[in-house]
Amino acid sequence: MPLIRLIYSSDARETLVYRDFMEIMTKAGEVNASLEITGMLCYGNGKFLQALEGERATVNDLYFRISSDPRHRACQLVQVEDITTRDFAEWGMKIVNWSDAASASQQATLVAATGSDRFEPDQMTGLQATNFLRGLAAAERLLLS
Numbered sequence: 001m002p003l004i005r006l007i008y009s010s011d012a013r014e015t016l017v018y019r020d021f022m023e024i025m026t027k028a029g030e031v032n033a034s035l036e037i038t039g040m041l042c043y044g045n046g047k048f049l050q051a052l053e054g055e056r057a058t059v060n061d062l063y064f065r066i067s068s069d070p071r072h073r074a075c076q077l078v079q080v081e082d083i084t085t086r087d088f089a090e091w092g093m094k095i096v097n098w099s100d101a102a103s104a105s106q107q108a109t110l111v112a113a114t115g116s117d118r119f120e121p122d123q124m125t126g127l128q129a130t131n132f133l134r135g136l137a138a139a140e141r142l143l144l145s
């Protein structure tokens with residue numbers, strides 16, 4: 001079965017508070033690990049940008065489940081690509097909380113990838129979103145090393 005990486009953007013419902021979000025993600029990390037899904041989720045300005053990597057049928061199934069979750073809306077596919085290697089291999093779901101307090105290196109990653117200093121995932125092209133998430137992953141690895 002081929003491997004793919006799917007990236008989508010969405011808008012958080014106004015009622016979603018950060019604690020709910022962390023609860024969803026704790027569970028999601030466990031589920032994803034059991035499905036051999038890896039990825040990254042960036043949350044900021046009430047918006048999500050998420051990458052899901054794994055076997056195509058599994059990623060599709062999970063995406064359809066996530067996109068019908070009432071805790072967010074306006075899911076938009078940003079990119080779907082065949083892959084041979086995973087960009088987020090070490091994370092079931094790595095969370096990056098984007099905020100005004102984003103670090104200088106995160107800000108630089110955003111500007112380098114998108115040409116903008118505002119986190120607006122629904123405006124990104126597929127390539128911009130991929131490069132942005134890859135850049136965040138590289139910055140996380142530096143922090144952890």
Ligand SMILES: Cc1cc2nc3c(=O)[nH]c(=O)nc-3n(C[C@H](O)[C@H](O)[C@H](O)COP(=O)(O)O)c2cc1C
Nearest residue numbers: 024027028029031032048065066067069071072093
């Ligand atoms: C922005 C967002 C991202 C999510 N990402 C994941 C994920 O990566 N993996 C996962 O299992 N659930 C994720 N969820 C939760 C799912 O939408 C859903 O609640 C979960 O899969 C349980 O589905 P079920 O109630 O149909 O069993 C996410 C929810 C939101 C709002």
